[in-house]
Amino acid sequence: MKTTGKVTGIVSNLVTVRTDGPVAENELCYIDLKGTKLLAEVIKVTADQASVQVFESTRGLKNGDSVEFLGKMLEATLGPGLLSSVYDGLQNNLTTMSDVFLKRGEYTDPLDHEAKWDFSPIAVSGDKVEASDWLGEVKEGWLSHKIMVPFSFKGEYTVKEIAAAGQYTIDDKIAVLVDAEGVDHAVTMTQKWPVKVAVKGYKEKPRPEKIMETGVRVIDTFNPIAEGGTGFIPGPFGCGKTVLQHAIAKQGEADVIVMAACGERANEVVEIFTEFPELIDPHTGRHLMERTTIICNTSNMPVAAREASVYTAMTICEYYRAMGLRCLLLADSTSRWAQALREMSNRMEELPGADAFPVDLSAIISNFYSRAGMVVLKNGKKGAITFIGTVSPAGGNLKEPVTESTKKAARCFYALEQSRADQKRYPSINPIDSYSKYLEYPEIKEYLDEKIEKGWADKVNSAKFIVRKGKEMNDQINILGDDGVPMSYHEAFWKSELIDFAFLQQDAFDAIDALCPIERQKYMLDLILDICGRTFEFEDYEKCRGYFKEMINVLRQMNYSEFGSENFNSYREKIQKLLEQNGK
């Protein structure tokens, strides 16, 4: 018999319920508000009192209203049709809701039950299979979507029947599996999985071994992120966090992209809806939306569902990873998720940690980041989830709990800087403070040696050194004055500016400059390092400034021109002429 209960207390979306039977932590329940069912999740139990967070507004709810517990946790529905979908944090399909306004208690199905998919079997009857083994596949757009043994199946099964190739809906039976006790289990193309539990079912999780290209120079060259790696982007508001994340989403080299808009602006999500169907994936030439799933829980949507949204997104990624695909998960912003945790902890009157965040914040964040990674499946194929989260530190101060906890969990750090943004030096990633731990991985170095050129990592470090040196020289110039320092200081400073303006800065709104493939990055870096490696003669610092400004201008025009085009080459010649005038 199902456990039921009655509402005994309400503070905003935290409701206490007196229960008449057993309840589990994170179990779901429906609260009946005059016939409307509000979904809620148990977050604390004290004797017969369960505290539940309601995923909807609790306006109008009364003490004594009845509650029905569902005996299951919050689950994601997995199956073909996830791509191109737009969901809220609880995986309700936002596109099939009829009203302009969100209606309380309206829950829509994540997947289309009518659509037919072209199924072809992979397993044959008699095969021994386990959870997440591939039984068959359907074409989801261009992608081969594997139909797997449900993740929740424990132990070994024998395939008794498998459907012949043909058209099926997600509810049609496509296989019958027999467990060790000889009991039959029917399998369809859809399955459910509790979002807060990591999907395992792979053979091993080795260290990342290659780079995920993003087309953003300051990332790919200066601080590359690995496929299956983790990174985070902290920055004050107005520093271009969202623009950068959208750029990565558009250009990232991945098969599947899941974007979790977690407590962010609705208009930014609308931008994705509007632009992505128009945009073409530079790697496959297909529409971007075909490989994208959007989880959208904007800032005005209920706060508890915001917390759920990142888990829903991660579960969808794990599902595609188990098919041997490369997924990219972008969460904007993980601070809003942490704030949702704080709001609930506050209402439960828990003793607060730093900045009133719950004390286990750090553990929750590391645990979430650890769900990313590259895996080797049982059949030897590889799949990966690359995770990049943004962090919105209060007041732009990086010494706050969410940034600090994330720094411990993520391997790449892209620090956006207010002063760079003020000067319109976009992307405003600080080239010196930011880091990628992957540049130190021997397997990544080896990969770069092979993919780009031998000694590439050292080359990047030499460019970083020039930038750092230039910054020091600039500090000296500011203290001692233009005339108070030797000419070499000015030269060093302007060489760093050259790298900054012509390489680190990139125009995300320019059709050509926005996406810079790695070959082009290498070409430009070689050219720029060649210039920086020379010594110049200048009469005074004015001449030095003028010369480098001109050089920067020509290099920027190159960035705006198509790679290898006539225009591009003519600018390249201009550089050569400038170098003939000066520079050895």
Added chain:
Amino acid sequence: MANKAFQKIYTHLQAITKATVSLKASGVSNDELAVVAGRLAQVVKTKGELVTLQVFSGTEGIPTDAEVTFLGAPPTLKVSDQLSGRFFNAYGNPIDGGPEVDGEEREVGGPSVNPYKRRQPSELIPTGIAGIDLNNTLVSGQKIPFFADPDQPYNQVMADVALRADVDKIILGGMGLSNDDYLFFKHEFESAGALDKIVCFINTTEEPPVERLLIPDMTLAAAEYFAVDKNEKVLVLLTDMTLYADALSIVSNRMDQIPSKDSMPGSLYSDLAKIYEKAVQLPSGGSITIIAVTTLNDGDITHAIPDNTGYITEGQLFLRADSDSGKVIVDPFRSLSRLKQHVQGKKTREDHSQVMNAGVRLYADAQNAKTKLENGFDLSDYDLRCLDYAKEYATRLLSIDVNIDIETMLNTAWEIFGKYFSPAETGIKQSLIDKYWKA
């Protein structure tokens, strides 16, 4: 809001704080209104039999045997075309001596728009102020605050923007407005002959602070009526949101909630987002644009209120007194309109975004030159040119008293660039230089 017959009357308060009262009652629903000793209150918490109410006008003089009745519904507003040209208090009652409004009674603070049903904001809102139109272009459906110190003329600028903007309705939500500022808005709207397209919800400093909590919801309920039901372009002005947030912290403090940063409630972000996210471009053509004011303490944007606001709104506009030109300018460094790229170069001339970036970059160079000057260093020829440029740029473009169209702004910018710099120094794309450069 009169008592209905046969309503249960409670007369025993268990606890009283400055903003809340608690009593034992049954059958009470969350968020519903109540009347405590003739004052309006709202349910904010129930725990067993104990119900906590926030009393909007404060609890001074309320005795423990005060009469309490519950009204069974959350705050509502009667909406119809009769709202136009009227002034109301925080409860939606007229304060202009006019009659009560007839219309459909709607709950305020209702649900949000399905993000998927929204349209991308793409209509320019010209204001004539180059600091806004050129550098931080506003778009209908946007939400953007002025970040300003209390001594800056933000209310004047906001009134100018509202009256110049091409919209169907202007709805003002005044929170903690000084009586002088209230009369200023009233006078501005009247003298512009725009009263028929104005609706005002006013809470002045003379009124209790907790009442302010109702103002944004009332204002936006009226805005949604005109935007959703009437497909109108609505501009909502909210001033001052800092005082609204202060009122939130008063209530949460009285409810013994653990404060987070700057003694603000932990839910500040969600509370503000609920208001600002009402800004929307609807599929039917109607829109709600929100321009708000967040006053700062000595320019400190790291305080929890401006900080949370900045993460919610689509940019912010900073006002600053400029010592070079002696004018109040829209600060080009700290100001930002996040939606500007949807209209720049699309609804305006192709050179817009490059001219904007070059203008600001050169202005930044001028700031560096200024620092050098202050530190007693010799200035280079380039530095000197930058300084002259900055003065002219501030006077002719950044100043808030500018009122010209966008084409003129762009031409003015090219003219100033040509006066002080070489094309290479501006870093603008060659194709645009070829077309627009003025030697």
